[in-house]
Amino acid sequence: MKKLKLNYLLIGVVTLLLAVALWPAIPWSGKADNRIAAIQARGVLRVSTIATPLTMYRAGDTMSGLDYELSQAFADYLGVKLKITVRQNISQLFDDLDNNNADLLAAGLVYNEARSQHYQAGPIYYSVSQQMVYRVGSLRPRSLASIKEGQLTIAPGHVAQSELEQLQKSKYPDLRWRVDPKLSSNELMLQVAQGTLDYTIADSVAIGLLQRVHPQLAVALDLSDEQPVTWFSRRSSDNSLSAALLDFYNQINEDGTLARLEEKYLGHGNDFDYVDTRSFLRAVDSVLPELQPLFEKYATDIDWRLLAAISYQESHWDSQATSPTGVRGLMMLTRNTAQSLGLTDRLDAEQSISGGARYLKDMMSKVPESVPEEERIWFALAAYNMGYAHMLDARALTAKQKGNPDSWSDVKQRLPLLSQRPYYSKLTYGYARGHEAYAYVENIRKYQISLVGYLLEKEKQAAAAAQPKLVQSYPTNITPQGLFPSPFSSLPLGPFSQAGAGGKTHSALPNTLSPVSPR
Numbered sequence: 119m120k121k122l123k124l125n126y127l128l129i130g131v132v133t134l135l136l137a138v139a140l141w142p143a144i145p146w147s148g149k150a151d152n153r154i155a156a157i158q159a160r161g162v163l164r165v166s167t168i169a170t171p172l173t174m175y176r177a178g179d180t181m182s183g184l185d186y187e188l189s190q191a192f193a194d195y196l197g198v199k200l201k202i203t204v205r206q207n208i209s210q211l212f213d214d215l216d217n218n219n220a221d222l223l224a225a226g227l228v229y230n231e232a233r234s235q236h237y238q239a240g241p242i243y244y245s246v247s248q249q250m251v252y253r254v255g256s257l258r259p260r261s262l263a264s265i266k267e268g269q270l271t272i273a274p275g276h277v278a279q280s281e282l283e284q285l286q287k288s289k290y291p292d293l294r295w296r297v298d299p300k301l302s303s304n305e306l307m308l309q310v311a312q313g314t315l316d317y318t319i320a321d322s323v324a325i326g327l328l329q330r331v332h333p334q335l336a337v338a339l340d341l342s343d344e345q346p347v348t349w350f351s352r353r354s355s356d357n358s359l360s361a362a363l364l365d366f367y368n369q370i371n372e373d374g375t376l377a378r379l380e381e382k383y384l385g386h387g388n389d390f391d392y393v394d395t396r397s398f399l400r401a402v403d404s405v406l407p408e409l410q411p412l413f414e415k416y417a418t419d420i421d422w423r424l425l426a427a428i429s430y431q432e433s434h435w436d437s438q439a440t441s442p443t444g445v446r447g448l449m450m451l452t453r454n455t456a457q458s459l460g461l462t463d464r465l466d467a468e469q470s471i472s473g474g475a476r477y478l479k480d481m482m483s484k485v486p487e488s489v490p491e492e493e494r495i496w497f498a499l500a501a502y503n504m505g506y507a508h509m510l511d512a513r514a515l516t517a518k519q520k521g522n523p524d525s526w527s528d529v530k531q532r533l534p535l536l537s538q539r540p541y542y543s544k545l546t547y548g549y550a551r552g553h554e555a556y557a558y559v560e561n562i563r564k565y566q567i568s569l570v571g572y573l574l575e576k577e578k579q580a581a582a583a584a585q586p587k588l589v590q591s592y593p594t595n596i597t598p599q600g601l602f603p604s605p606f607s608s609l610p611l612g613p614f615s616q617a618g619a620g621g622k623t624h625s626a627l628p629n630t631l632s633p634v635s636p637r
Contacts, residue, residue: 152358154196157221163193166203166211166220170304171327171571172383173226174202184383185224188243191375192222195366207302208275212237215352221359223350226321228277233350238360240349241367243376244384246321248278248342253313254334254392261339267294269316273303278319281341304328311335326390330564331571333395374525378490381527386563398430398565399572405435409448412468416475419482420495423573425475427565428499431558432474437467449474478502486513486524493526496559500533503558508536508550515541530556 157163167174167185174183186202193200203220205211208227214220215237228246229239250270252258259265262285272278274297286293298306304324309315311332319341329335351359370376406426417425432450433439440446444453447470456464459473481498484506489497501509512532513523521528535541536552 152356153221153354154358154362157359158196158198161198162201163189163196163198164201164203164219164221165189165193165224166205166214167223167225168207168211168302168304169204170226170302170324172323173224174204184379185226187379188370189222189224191370192363192366195369196362206300207273210275212275212350215350218352221351226323226347227350228321228345229348230277230280230345232280233277236353237350238353240351240360240363242346242348243367244323244380245344245346246323247340247344248281248319249322249325249340250317250319250338251307251310251325251335252317252338253310254336256313256316258336259317259338262290262293265293265295265317268296270295270318271298271306271315272296272319273298273301273306276303276319277345278341307335308332323384327567327571329390330395330568331399331575333390333392333399336392374522377522377525377527378493381525382492385527386560386567395564395568398568401430401435402569402572409435409467409471412471416472418475419479421566421570423569424495424562424566425471425478427562427569428478428502429471429474430565431562437470438465449477451477481506489524489526493524496526496563497529499559499562500530500555504536504550504552504555505547507547508552508555511542511545511547511550512536512552515545530559 165185167189169175170183172184174181174186176182189202190200203214205214208225211220211223211225211227215223222240226246227233228248229242233239250259259269272282272295276297279297282293282295301309303318303320306315306318307320307325307328310318311328311334317338325335325337349363351363367376409426409429410422413422413426413429429435429448433448435448437448439448439450441450445451447464448467449470451459451461451464451470451473453464455477456473459476461469461473463469464473478498481501482494484501485494485497497509500512512529515532515535516525516529517523519532521532523529533552533556536545536550536555542549
């Protein structure tokens, strides 16, 4: 997955050129007979999507997801309400466009030639590659030539369909695959992870997220290079919707919203470690139950699962942990820090957790108010690890290099420079192990994603076991106030709420429609 920043220049240039060409079609130009005018007259932006850990998910009373937040922001930009329609697979999404049941598809869809011939693509906002997955411990296919009939299943409407057809014609004439009539790529990946399906194909970002909860899911081979991800709308001679999208994306690029959402949903890294993830999930089952009440008790300002992830990064939940540098306990506090917090025994689990939580709260209170709320925790964690003064140096260095000192995405790139003489020699507080602080924060984010997803999946399994005959229904239209029985393992990706969304979540939005009855 390539960073969004790689697309910023493209978005800006394309917007500048096309906005001029399309300006007469924009509704505020005075025309009333265009698609944006129709949306505004209706008062509703209709967006179809698929519920995944990245695009849109519901946990508790909140809604989150990259495409959800972008869709809500675009609806706000147009001054209308947002109506989201959840479909089970990609084919159903494009049916919504064909039948005029949606204005936009916002579901992490890849741009390709076949789709562009029939539908209008919007701006690119990230990129992915297509990969084949298998279950660790089973036979790994080294090439498509080794795939036997009945082993490979893909979701309906998946972009891999056309790629497989081309490969079948050009290189693998015996290649066979099955298209499941209903299931999404995420649901098929779950079957692979559970051992009930041999192989499927999904995009690299979706795979990376699911591996945090199902580490037995592994990549067998790459099927494509990086492919751009975009929104789609119906093709039309009226360009008002395309023009509005371009202007909107240019605006959120300029004001930093796009970079913030990139960091929030895609900034957790993609360097998956099978052994480490397996060890962590085993500890969740064997060690966490005893400590969970303490994390819940003292995590007053952050999600308790984030506090638990911090503790695991510090000590692997070993209350007797001691390092050569003298830090000790579950939160690995120094003697001076413990004394300043009034702690008498750093090896006491409750004292360590309560002290670590208070120390982190103190670090968060020092983070400049100009830093967006949902990113303050990452600055605080860097300060927790290497000291607040060195975090200030990292911000100063970021500003000196023309980066944004209030953006965690920009600042974290400079952290490793704090240990390099050409840089630290010119900083106020000198040398720091910034590379360790970088790894520290990234690891915590990964542990949090794994923990949240794993616990939610266990809750789902327990509920299913308690009501084995319950038939799950999928609502076609959902909003923050609507019931959403998710068919996947939700992975909240932010720190501040029980739903995991950092900062602003949409639990009660005045600009969102009420739900309709599920089908």
